[in-house]
Amino acid sequence: MKALPLNAALISIDVQQAFNDPGWGQRNNPDAEQRIAALLAAWRNTGRPIFHVQHRSASPTGLFRPGTPGYLHKQEGQPQPGEPVIVKSVNSSFIGTDLEARLRAAGIGVLVIMGLTTDHCVSTTTRMAGNLGFDTYFVADATATFERTGPDGRHxxxxxxxxxxLASLHGEFATVVWSQEVLAALAA
Structure with missing residues (x-):
């Protein structure tokens, strides 16, 4: 991983309590939240910008409804005062939000992305970031997802x-990296 500019932004996506619901099924990477917390702490120590993204259910019965515990950030991903929180209602953090405008206004061209879940909102945001021309890094071990059943019934x-x-994103929309690489780049 190359050196990170001082205005590289860390994007933390949907690190919310709704993902604690057992209805999601089996999950990988149980250490993702600890790595997210470590990256947030290290990033804060450098003074680089951080953006938190919070999913808001459009459905009145959704797990991410405002006013419910599921809508709240997990402890490891809590925004600190002054760190912007972008609220979205679709998979991409760029659709229906001012995230791109904020990044452009701040002259930010490098994004490091982490959060939940790997193959949904984090991937969708990463794909759009790459398409919008941002130099994008996807932190493989600071993301996690759940098991799925395909339309043909395969598990x-x-x-x-x-x-x-990760395989779909790497080299096409982003550079896939691991948290230790990001921490080393911040320390350099």
Whole structure:
């Protein structure tokens, strides 16, 4: 990983309590939240910008409804005062929000992205970031996802879903990196 400019932004996506619901099924990477917390702490120590993204359910019965515990950030991903929180209602953090405008106004061209879940909102945001011309890094071990069943009934483990998402993103929309690489780049 190359050196990170002083205005590289860390984007933390949907690190919310709704993902604690057992209805999601089996999950991979149980250490993702600890890595997210470590990256947030290290990033804050450098004074670089951080943006938190929070999903808001459009459905009145959704797990991410405002006013419910699921809408709240997990302890490891809590925004600190002064760190912007971008509220979205679709998979991409760029659709229906001012995230791109904020990044452009601040002259930010490098994004480091982490959060939940690998193959949904984090991947969708990463794909759009790459398409919008940002130099984008996706932190593989600071993301996690859940098992899925395909339309043909085949089961895919959480690790399979995670790994195929990484393979689809790397080299096309982003550079996939691991948290230790990001921490080393911040320390350099």
């Amino acid at each position: 895919y483990t959480a690790e399979q879903m995670h790994d195929t998402a």
